[in-house]
Amino acid sequence: MKTTLQIVKICLFSLLFVQLGAAQQRYELKTDWYCNPVNETQAEGQALSKVSFPIQDWMPATVPGTVLTTLLNNGKVPDPFYGLNNEKIKDIYDTGREYYTYWFVTDFSETAKSGEQVWLNFRGINYSVDIFLNGQKVNPTPYKGMYLRKQFNVTKFLSKEGNNRLAVLVHPADHVGNPNGGQGGDGTIAKGVALQYTAGWDWIQPVRDRNTGIWDKVFIEKTKAVNLKNPHIVTLVDGKRMPGTKQAPATIKVTTELQNTQDHPLSGTLQYTLDGKTVRKDVTLPAQQTTEVALPDLQVQNPKLWWPNGYGAQPLYGIDLQFITGAEISDHEKVTFGIREIQTEWNEHTRSQQIAVNGQKIFIKGGNWIISDAMLRFSEERYDAEIRFHRDMNLNLIRIWGGALPERPEFYEACDKYGMLVIQDFWMSGDCNGRWLDPKKKDDQWTRRQYPDDHGLFIESAADVVKMLRNHPSLAMWCGGNEITPPADILKALKEDVLPQLDGTRWFIDYSNSDEMSYNFKGGNGDGPYGIQDISTFWAEKTWPFNSEVGSVGTGDAASLKRFIPEENQVIPIEMDGTEKVRDEVWSYHKYIDYGDAMEPYGTPTDMEDFAAKAQLVNYNQYRGLIEGFSAHMWDWYTGVIIWKTQNPWTSLRGQMYDYYLDPNACLYGLRTGSEALHGMYDPVKGNIMIANNTFEQQHDIMLRVTAYDMEGNDQQLTQVFCYIEPSSIRLIMSLQRRIQELSAEKGMFLSVQLLNTEQEVLSDNFYWLPDAAGNYSGLQSMAKAPVQAQTTRIAKDKIRLQLTNPSGNTVSFFNRISLIDAATGERLLPTFYSDNYVSLVPGEEKSITLTYAELEKINAKIEIGGWNAPKQVVQIE
Template sequence: MMIKHIAITVLFLAVCLSYCRAQYPSARSYELNSGWKCHKASGLSVKPETLSESRYSIASWMPATVPGTVLTTLLENKKIPDPFYGMNNNRIPDIAQAGKAYYTYWFCKDFKEAPPEDNGQVWLNFRGINYRCAVYLNGKKVNKEPFTGMFLRQRYNVTRYLEPSGQNRLAVIVYPPDEVGDPNGGQGGDGTIAKNVAHQYVAGWDWIQPVRDRNTGIWDKVTIEKTGAVIITDPFIKTTVPGIRKPGEQQEPAFVHASATLENAGNTAVTGVLRYVVNEQYVTQRVQLQPFEKKEVHLSAIEIKNPRLWWPNTYGPQNLYRSVISFVKDDQEISDSRNIEVGLREVRNNWNMHTRSMEVRVNGQLVFIRGGNWIVSDALLRFSNARYDAEVRFHRDMGLNLIRVWGGALTERPEFYEACDRYGLLVMQDFWGSGDCNGRWMDPKKKEDQWTRRQYPDDHQLFIRSAADMIRMIRNYPSLAIWCGGNEIVLPPDIFHALKDSLMPVLDGTRWFIDYSNSDSMSYNATGGNGDGPYGIQPLSYFWNYRTWPFNSEIGSVGMGDLVSLQRFLPKANQVIPSEQKGSEAVNDSVWTYHKYIGYGRFVNAYGMPRDLEDFANKAQLVNYDQYRSLTEGFIGHQWDWYTGVIIWKTQNPWTALRGQMYDYYLDPNACLYGLRTGNRPLHGMFSFGDSSVYIANNTWEKKDNLMLVVKTYDMQGKEHLITQVFCEAIPQNSKRIFSLNSALSRVAKQEGTFLAIQLLDADKTMIDENIYWLPDATGQYSGLNNMPPSRLTMHCRKLAEGKAEVTLTNPYDAPVAFFNRLSVVDPKTGERLLPGFYSDNYVTLLPGSQKKITIDYPETASGISVSVSGWNLKEQRQKVRP
């Protein structure tokens, strides 16, 4: 027995070492992601059983993109224009007028898979189809019962359908949503899109035009999976981290609790062992399964001594453990195994009696939430690991610690949560509802009254089944921290209570569940608060003086890109300065209006009337930076007094919109990202535009003593004036007002404005934070900026490794301030930006006598790169990067 026990242990450790990230068996699962063909269903008269046989020719069918939507395939085949460019979307027939048959398609895929030997099983998995479908394999219908629902995975045992020759034909007919809605310009069009258990934004919103096929298609992965007779479904790994912890310390133990459902798909009884391995430790449970029996099995907890904990961004490392859960039959054959990465962390929530809002604790430590609202990666659902990685990485680079997945869109894909695990972004996941479509407000754009809309969707049981399935799909990810019933409205009572009182306790039970995104249970709207929002540009003092909800789930501003960004989707004729209509979001340009532009108004003009679109867009970046730096600093400056958290509306766009984004659809960052990055530094000196005071923010869990706070101003010629330098301390996880600059600034800024530099130095005189503001003159204009001498900034570039470079910027001692310089990695031949590029800082300002090193990660496929730099008072320089 001892020899057999050792053999099994070695076998399991070997499985761990051959770990694969996907939560499928690595060598026994593959994706059907190429070679698909499709055809409009109305153009076929053949029986489904016939077209799903290999002998039926599909050679003339159109190549299909799977995963993808009908529009994705039509775009790939150049059957429609790019809906993200100009007003091309208006040239694509909308399903509301064209009819559902217009976007009903057959999708076929030929693949090789021979019937397994012995008790082997072959499974066909769909991770997402929108909205109804019928599935055929080799002339047989696979789904005996009708299938409906965008957010319900499908798994079919297809062992008996496989051809002995191994040549197989899979055929799927996909029908659009039952209710496609009228895209009449309202939020979610006329609202009836919410009758489905699907996303709502596809009928149009104030940041996107309607998606013409409503995302009909096989929109997520299709896989073939091979197992023994027993398959593991929905493993659940829970972690507990008792007490209050700190990164970098010797840790008390943490605990891992594993469970899974086992299903015997064979016609004979099976006995074996369910085993879970993590940190080279394992636990087992002996199991017997009768033919076709399902059984949930709970394993004993594993104690991890001195664990490497998982922490949110800026607070500590994102440690992950590889683990595997497997079922091994008595003959030592592995019937099935699942690989799961585990983050040892515990997330709790507590009510803050002072702010009257919820606060979040991770591993016992209080975390001030700095979040961003996420819609979806791409409006046509063209998902990829690389794009997820880039977008989540941008959120990490903004200094955020949470992403909220908004309720009018999706439950995100597992690859999204994997990226959040890597980069330390907590996730607040909404379910599928919104106050706009689901009846919170009166709305003349809506087809049905509030009482009727209050009961959307039509099929409540489908919603509940879909919610249960999505919980099981993503509950193992350490980044997932909060569940939310929906956006700005509680779901219908039976759905809400099923979620809160039944599904959550049984299927999870480890996370905070919020009734809805601005619920009183999250953030009490007492008389001291003024609600969520606003969603447009504000005076910088607003973010310090105007008190919003104590945990604001939506507040934001502008976010257009620079000229290079705009040229990607604005036709030449529309590349002009938008003429804004006073008191309205509309402008006198149909394309800008179509792409949902919101105005900058006098905030751009304060830098001088722009000469052309390039000048306008560059000045808009100054506004972008200031808006989002002040937004986050204003909330951080009032943390634990007014606020326990803030979530920006919004940080990204799945379409070429002209509002609310830190980077454009093409993954090109604008100055919003770097304004946020500056404002969110863990140890940070700040200037309040509300009362002209200097604050120190310490968003770490360590008290910081012997900090030297240095405050200086610089005039437009670069002359320095020291206001003060003083030793001070920074309270852990808090902000502290140090002193007022009101009288000092009123003198130096009166004539032409001034630069204000706030610096923090440690005991070794090393600068650990620098924050440079540009302040207007007494009339509110930035008049002095237009009289600055030319910059004398120099740049030196060197290659550090493949896909990584270092840029050193130097500003001489006797030079003026080198103001607001943008770096870009470009192709040395074409001059085009290489995307995505990740910069340790950007839109940087260098004081006289200072130097800054910036690291850049860029696409490794680039054969050679140059770096471009240009600024407010610097003409473009370009330098090739050499080893």
């Protein structure tokens, strides 16, 4: 009989053994890759993939990355994002596919001990590959399709000595498309299962290699006999919940695939631990088969619920899902997820779909997303920065446009972190897939309607993408395509097979501007417009009740423009009559959208610096006006709006809240102000003062304070009144139209609309500049100088507090742009995150701005401040 001490020792030994077995090896092959064009390579894959084959003369390769990225990194081509450099790079349509067909080679050390399995995992290639390892072909059948992951058991191919060479021949798409200036060029790029923008679009020039390469990550993974893969976590949250309160239980449902690599059945236990409870199931797996196993449901008590940005926190849970055979962990996968449930219902009043999370309806304030980088140079840091900017704009949703790709898990991790709901389009577009007649397209509509060539590959890729992304709480909806459904057989497979079987928890929109999403009462495409509009349009003219694409301009300031426009082209863009082009070829090449006469009320721009500065005034007003106009009619006209678009993956001169280099412009801060969760605002059409409440709580004892300021800084209080507002609603408080018209008639005026709590803390701070009776900002053009006083305090290793003061003797210090700069070069430090920017201060006012820059400790930084009527000053950081 064993003693208690012996039993404890045995248990500890067993626990240690299991923990050691859990040390699964998984690592990325991302360094020491080399490449060579196929037309300069004499050997075949069997020879190339032997470590004895000399590759010292080959070019260092970027993996993950594309051929063009590697060429750029080796100085073989100029930066295609600068000036007209893209025209200096050979296009694959002219050169032929072989020109961009490359061998990629890397060496790595690995062996397989008895009972171990070694797997080679590709997360994305474009467009097809032949894979060789140590002189042997790894993929006996073709591996093609940009969005399809593949896993290969390479145990038998490994070198006994542990020195291995992997060689991958990457072929471009079979149909690269003629970049003839159409949306997606001649459209034939859509014959493959890949992104369509690479042949050119109205926001980008053609990507010369069509993004050929090993564009996503490559992993080596080691397991024992059973390979655990594609775990699936479903969370069920019934009823109507409130953030920050004690919660009723939520249900967790877990399934996974278990692949038995052996020639005989294997028995073991699938298990995980969460909330102090271990959930397990004993299973027997058939020989050489993959089996999906469902674990018993788990009830999580008082769960921490995940909420969209602005409505609550975004807590995440993690489990380590393990398959144990005997005393060892054969394989395990760590899975991060959020507990939440997405619901949708038709709003009969608006005649559009309405989104709810955890039983609470959410007014959608979204942005359309293309891709992080047009050359697929992705990183966790860039993803995090871009999604953080969307969080800072007070948005709650991002739509992934169908002409690009299924976004990477790292993108979704950032959305999980910052509370961004996501609509993920599948890879169709009305332009390439035949919705419209188009003289630039090679094939007729009947032919294009059946793109891509391989429907089976599309469906297989879609199923794999669903498995890859479905555990992210941010993923809220799937969409069949951009402005068109997939072909009937693909649509049927998605709706009846792929999504019900592999997900089943999210709304599927058949296409982006579908009537099932938003009733198209005007006909046409159901989206847009995309150019500059009079602010009154957003407030007074009803559009689609859930508009999937509506937007405006977005040119950056002079510091941004100078990064990619050569000095000789740094001019004021002047539109050519009857075209979408301007006289300067660089501005046209970078797809500039004309501002029309929107800057004239501020005074005709004198040079590019003046043009770009006045553009920011227009930018701020455009996007504040857009989101306020939609918010003013929430649940009456609208259930949501998605702005086209909020970012650019290329140096395009249209529709962006920050530039390619992650430098924000005034669009971001106008949108940020207009999208506040609790927001006071002014209707420029009717002169109404309104409050929007985008929270789930009734707001009591909110002080509304409206103050007018003239051009000399003299103030008149127009009202100060306590108010309340119901949850998730809009409330009209009063009209001040006549009084505002009187005060602004001669020179224009400033209007401050603020909300305060009973402690007199400012909850919403909204500052308008209004034109004179003729529609001009005549008073702005003759304002006295009003420099601000600035003090700085470093409050964390990556944060600075900037305290701004406008002395009481000044007039309004208007539209101050704050920039964190390198003290040595004067260049802006990017990305820097500002709690606010383009700020105005009335006489005697103080404002505190927080600046966050990750590398602050590594550089000597200063702060630059300059405004409409405040000369630039550079401030030391204390």
